[in-house]
Amino acid sequence: xxxxxxxxxxxxxxxxxxxxxxxxxxxxxxxxxxxxxxxxxxxxxxxxxxxxxxxxxxxxxxxxxxxxxxxxxxxxxxxxxxxxxxxxxxxxxxxxxxxxxxxxxxxxxxxxxxxxxxxxxxxxxxxxxxxxxxxxxxxxxxxxxxxxxxxxxxxxxxxxxxxxxxxxxxxxxxxxxxxxxxxxxxxxxxxxxxxxxxxxxxxxxxxxxxxxxxxxxxxxxxxxxxxxxxxxxxxxxxxxxxxxxxxxxxxxxxxxxxxxxxxxxxxxxxxxxxxxxxxxxxxxxxxxxxxxxxxxxxxxxxxxxxxxxxxxxxxxxxxxxxxxxxxxxxxxxxxxxxxxxxxxxxxxxxxxxxxxxxxxxxxxxxxxxxxxxxxxxxxxxxxxxxxxx
Amino acid sequence: xxxxxxxxxxxxxxxxxxxxxxxxxxxxxxxxxxxxxxxxxxxxxxxxxxxxxxxxxxxxxxxxxxxxxxxxxxxxxxxxxxxxxxxxxxxxxxxxxxxxxxxxxxxxxxxxxxxxxxxxxxxxxxxxxxxxxxxxxxxxxxxxxxxxxxxxxxxxxxxxxxxxxxxxxxxxxxxxxxxxxxxxxxxxxxxxxxxxxxxxxxxxxxxxxxxxxxxxxxxxxxxxxxxxxxxxxxxxxxxxxxxxxxxxxxxxxxxxxxxxxxxxxxxxxxxxxxxxxxxxxxxxxxxxxxxxxxxxxxxxxxxxxxxxxxxxxxxxxxxxxxxxxxxxxxxxxxxxxxxxxxxxxxxxxxxxxxxxxxxxxxxxxxxxxxxxxxxxxxxxxxxxxxxxxxxxxxxxxxxxxxxxxxxxxxxxxxxxxxxxxxxxxxxxxxxxxxxxxxxxxxxxxxxxxxxxxxxxxxxxxxxxxxxxxxxx
Numbered sequence: 001x002x003x004x005x006x007x008x009x010x011x012x013x014x015x016x017x018x019x020x021x022x023x024x025x026x027x028x029x030x031x032x033x034x035x036x037x038x039x040x041x042x043x044x045x046x047x048x049x050x051x052x053x054x055x056x057x058x059x060x061x062x063x064x065x066x067x068x069x070x071x072x073x074x075x076x077x078x079x080x081x082x083x084x085x086x087x088x089x090x091x092x093x094x095x096x097x098x099x100x101x102x103x104x105x106x107x108x109x110x111x112x113x114x115x116x117x118x119x120x121x122x123x124x125x126x127x128x129x130x131x132x133x134x135x136x137x138x139x140x141x142x143x144x145x146x147x148x149x150x151x152x153x154x155x156x157x158x159x160x161x162x163x164x165x166x167x168x169x170x171x172x173x174x175x176x177x178x179x180x181x182x183x184x185x186x187x188x189x190x191x192x193x194x195x196x197x198x199x200x201x202x203x204x205x206x207x208x209x210x211x212x213x214x215x216x217x218x219x220x221x222x223x224x225x226x227x228x229x230x231x232x233x234x235x236x237x238x239x240x241x242x243x244x245x246x247x248x249x250x251x252x253x254x255x256x257x258x259x260x261x262x263x264x265x266x267x268x269x270x271x272x273x274x275x276x277x278x279x280x281x282x283x284x285x286x287x288x289x290x291x292x293x294x295x296x297x298x299x300x301x302x303x304x305x306x307x308x309x310x311x312x313x314x315x316x317x318x319x320x321x322x323x324x325x326x327x328x329x330x331x332x333x334x335x336x337x338x339x340x341x342x343x344x345x346x347x348x349x350x351x352x353x354x355x356x357x358x359x360x361x362x363x364x365x366x367x368x369x370x371x372x373x374x375x376x377x378x379x380x381x382x383x384x385x386x387x388x389x
Numbered sequence: 390x391x392x393x394x395x396x397x398x399x400x401x402x403x404x405x406x407x408x409x410x411x412x413x414x415x416x417x418x419x420x421x422x423x424x425x426x427x428x429x430x431x432x433x434x435x436x437x438x439x440x441x442x443x444x445x446x447x448x449x450x451x452x453x454x455x456x457x458x459x460x461x462x463x464x465x466x467x468x469x470x471x472x473x474x475x476x477x478x479x480x481x482x483x484x485x486x487x488x489x490x491x492x493x494x495x496x497x498x499x500x501x502x503x504x505x506x507x508x509x510x511x512x513x514x515x516x517x518x519x520x521x522x523x524x525x526x527x528x529x530x531x532x533x534x535x536x537x538x539x540x541x542x543x544x545x546x547x548x549x550x551x552x553x554x555x556x557x558x559x560x561x562x563x564x565x566x567x568x569x570x571x572x573x574x575x576x577x578x579x580x581x582x583x584x585x586x587x588x589x590x591x592x593x594x595x596x597x598x599x600x601x602x603x604x605x606x607x608x609x610x611x612x613x614x615x616x617x618x619x620x621x622x623x624x625x626x627x628x629x630x631x632x633x634x635x636x637x638x639x640x641x642x643x644x645x646x647x648x649x650x651x652x653x654x655x656x657x658x659x660x661x662x663x664x665x666x667x668x669x670x671x672x673x674x675x676x677x678x679x680x681x682x683x684x685x686x687x688x689x690x691x692x693x694x695x696x697x698x699x700x701x702x703x704x705x706x707x708x709x710x711x712x713x714x715x716x717x718x719x720x721x722x723x724x725x726x727x728x729x730x731x732x733x734x735x736x737x738x739x740x741x742x743x744x745x746x747x748x749x750x751x752x753x754x755x756x757x758x759x760x761x762x763x764x765x766x767x768x769x770x771x772x773x774x775x776x777x778x779x780x781x782x783x784x785x786x787x788x789x790x791x792x793x794x795x796x797x798x799x800x801x802x803x804x805x806x807x808x809x810x811x812x813x814x815x816x817x818x819x820x821x822x823x824x825x826x827x828x829x830x831x832x833x834x835x836x837x838x839x840x841x842x843x844x845x846x847x848x849x850x851x852x853x854x855x856x857x858x859x860x861x
Contacts, residue, residue, distance in 0.1 A: 116726065118725055118726060120725075120794065122725075122726045124726075124729075125729075127729060127730075127731075127732035127735065128731070128732055128735045129731055129732060129735040129736045129738075129739045129743055129848075130728070130729075130731035130732070130735075130840070130841075130843075130848060131731075131739075131743050131840060131848065131850040132816075133802075133804050133816060133817055133818045134792075134795045134796070134797065134802065135792075135795075135804055135816070136792065136794065136795055138790075138792065138794070139790045139792040139795060139802070139804045140790075140804075142790030142791075142792070143788045143789060143790045143804065143806060144788070145790075146788045146789055146790060146829065147787070147788035147829070150788070150829045195793075196791075196793050196801070197792070197793055197794055198790045198791065198792040198793065198794070198795075198801075199790060199791035199792075199793070199801060200790075201790075243766075244766050245766075246806065246814055246815070246816040247758045247759065247760075247762065247766045247814065248766055248767070248814070249757075249787075249808050249809075249812060249813060249814035253787070253788050253806070
């Protein structure tokens, strides 16, 4: 196995403003993101040879991308892999370029969630016996919080404060980012006192439901040089799909094995031995505050049971040892499901190029993205690692 | 010989009572939770009745109710499946009258006497609804009873039955009616209840050469406490002979009511007592039993009717009841997408898992898993595995959350991961719970409940409930 390290490069990226984009259709969002990427790469859309469209519920096929961008007669595939959708569209494009099938490929992720009239996620399900309990995502992840507090003997009030610090950090970062869904800082007390959504998670423990799109143009490092000097290299891609669901009665609910497997395989590919030392920034799947807390441990940033302490010490803030969700994360930047993975790559790409404006980190050589699709017990997790040429 | 070889009653956990805001009565009555109906309560009583009994030799099940969730579709088939009974049995629904319970008992005993069956389970359950805040609502209760009729009656033996039919209309509910209707009270009482019951009882005395003083306990149906007292006097019984009517605690549970009172007699019975069961409605059924062995006293039996009466939560306000009963319409401000019809095909395919609640045990590594897996989650060997019935297993809460936005009737919705004693894990809803009592490690048991009605399909499944009775 050769792996993906240094075999493909990103030469252009785009990301729309996320949020309640009443003004924009899913097609509008794809055009906005893709044309920013074309401009960024200074590339003519005619040079795209193949494309992958990631979306969970906005489109069923790849064709709407062809219609929106007029990408006549090139192969386009729609990818759907829950919250890991966009990263997986990106991953497929990378592999096709690395395999030498295409020179230049486009990956677009998009989601239009705010046309349903419903504030939560409204994703249609296949017909079935319909006996599974109604478990909106907050209820699913809240069960991990309940168990995490229990396992580590964390009093409810302390646990809530730790989680609130994560939300507060991500809102702070997002407030520095004009493209983020939410533009305001929030206080720890506000988070703790917010209305309950799924106990123990309150309103501000949950990420936003947003519209948005993001796009990436992938090519070989050789071709990349002809476009720009500050292209970004893919160093590793991991994808791990869980198989045991709720069935195993020895699973502890306080770690997500899919995150461990996906990150380990990406670390191996990228040659990362000490993630806390080797990685300069990480965009992780903070669909809920508890998810980000557990991710710190699953990705090896914190040792088991000690993520709370590291949060307290500010390890993951913009000024910390390993800034996490510098763009605001799902919590503040928003979560149009099929777009989020490429949005994360967009922030890493900008940080590595030194173009992250007010959020710019001093040291940004190696960045990580992490998506977690599905529910505790049966996740689809993708991890990407990126570095400069 | 024919009679009763086991019995069980079920009274839901909730009550309207004097602490209930807007109920305006000192009387308590039992109230089915929002996810209970006559079918689920019937299953609950049957599980009490069949506890410790083999079910393989049950040859039939009759379900009697006036509140069948279906007008066309057999509910006894649902109940028999949830109870994991054999397939080659006769199931039958007997509906539409307040004598449905005693009618079912007679039908079952006639079959056993005729020799076409050895054991038949009679399940009677009702949750009638009168007009809001009216007399019928005030005096009604929700509850169920199951009686195992057998040719080896270890509990009580049949003495005899007497019935009369009468077409007088006093209470009725037509197709499409939400509430039970009633005619003028004094007419219904004097020309209906009192005259007809008296006539039936006279017939019974003559037929079996018995007189009131031969009877130890009388389970007597009546619409309210006052009429019950007056009727028992008119019929010539002493106060001590009359089984406690439970008005003020449970209320009249419709077709199940007289049979539940009989079970109360059986709980307290000693050997060779004669019990009388009197059910009124479109005529009158009289059935008499003689007890054969002292039953477990109510204090000994962990899930007796008396224990059910004591295990209760009084609703804080009438509005909760009205919402549960669907007589209080709510605006769905959340604009939640309407649910699709459950797939009947998938329901059929998953019946072992969903209604019989079977997990499987891997033939190679013995790992217990729910839902049943073709490829073992532990050793990855492929095989059908051995079915493991889980519905009677106890377990404990491994973790949980309480969802305030899931759009269910009982906010917050408690979702729990339950680990069964002896292995196996299930993600399920927790019902009949008090928010303050929910915690990791809490002992739970499974209860058959209705999830929702979509496309006219009543979708039943199992939920966890906090263990209701001490097992020690």
